[in-house]
Amino acid sequence: MVAKKLVTVVGATGAQGGSVSETAKALAARGVEVVRADLTDTAALKAAFAESFAVFAVTNFWGLFSAAQKQFPEEKDVASLAGHAAAIETQMGINMVDAALATDTLQHYIWSTLTDAYTVSGGRIKPPHYESKAQVTRYIQSKPELLAKTTFMWCAYYATNFASLTRPIYVPATGRYIQIQATTSNQPIACIGNTRSNFGTFVEAALVQPDKTRGGQTVFAFVERTTLGGLLRTWAEAHNVKATYIQISRETLFSSWPMEVQEYTNGMEFWDMIRDKEWTGKDSLLTYSDLGIDVTTLKSVKDSFSELELQSLRKGWNSGDERWLDCI
Template identity: 85%
Template structure:
């Protein structure tokens, strides 16, 4: 009997990591065993994973020694960090601080160190054959130094660190997760205006800005990671998998959301100064990222030889839940 390959999943109780676990558990060949890394093995989500046959171990991303123990024996590791959770904690720690750039920068530094800790743990794992790092575009480099969104730069610094380690880079796949449908239930939630009988969505970038969308992250992200694991010769060596199911524009996304809920909606662009004066820090930081995408538009930003999409991985997105159906799952 061939021994099963151990895949260790960081963030297994979150949207991305949870989706990876879901797809690996569905793997028809039962090729893998799964280990979930979590900060609390006693949480309801962790106990649910245990009930599904997943090994659950405790490790904090600030603790390299604990991460080394958690990664021990792994054939593959899926690594992810959560900037928004760290950013929220920074705001709670310094409630009087109103400088979004300062707090976002502090959160980014913490997230970068978490990512580096996982890389160091991976380097110490002698069984490791595949490292999958959930990251984002190197916005500063791609934009020629014109823009540096903290929640992009934090992950890009970890990517650069991996690239400086040839022994790990040879085993690494970078994965970018596109725009979440659930942003429409949070950061970019449309607002109902009773006087007009319709919803409005207020953003600082134009409606014709191109955007790629993953739809329901929990439903879709894991299939891209599973496909990367199944094709190591195609995906390792520092290649990038872009996880999305549909491409459209910001205005197009809003209209798809409106159709999903059978309502009317209008996209309203305002200046960043107006937006920043009246919206919380999370929206301000998110907007800097959207400004980057508006800046580069359809520019080639990774190198075609290193860039893989669903078609390259043999994923039939027509069989997945559409973005419209993903929006329909959200409450108005």
């Protein structure tokens, strides 16, 4: 009888972790133990990781950013709030790395991260929600014993972004929806579609092909490459409506939208700057074709969009809205 291997999933109820492990309630119903661990407590993490064969680790910048706004309601400087959230996120990531280093049974560590925007852009742009994860990645790279067991995982653009920050707005006078952004409609973008349905397939593929994915290799999880304008067209087709992409200045956009839009736009400006260049800065990326994943069996971007509720003009979105936590 083959011994069971323990896979520990951080954030099992979130969009990424939920895709890896389903929701905690469903897991508990199947007899899987659900353990709460404070990511700021390294000792608790060591206990949670004990006996693990593999660990999937993820942090949530946007939840921390939302919490920072509530903690400091008088603070209007987005960079300050984002920096506060980023510092906490980085420490959480480092704590998980330290816990992983103390887990002698560990054979595979999967860190859900983002590209090192500052390095790849030659220092031209440094979005806090990218830098916070990149610092953890660099920390892992400084630990050869863990790097040898590590896969870096990038999750592409969530379809659920269209249900919150980038939600198309209906204009009754024209009978069309408009989507307002600060970057161009021809900006290249990769999309994972329905994160909860699709992302776990990439993590599973990484786990069962360790010789290909460990050693600091990067897996880029997406089901379709397109442009920002292409995403909007697909969304419109999914709902059988008409939609127009409108680019405005970042200053105008920032003056009218929640704080999250500034941090989000920093990330979009990085992708617009880099476009089709090598995003890791030096190493190649492993995609679905490298991992033998048939993306036609996954939920398409169009089908993912069709699951989202059409929002009326009256249904606005505000900073602190919990829907944000399932996006980006």
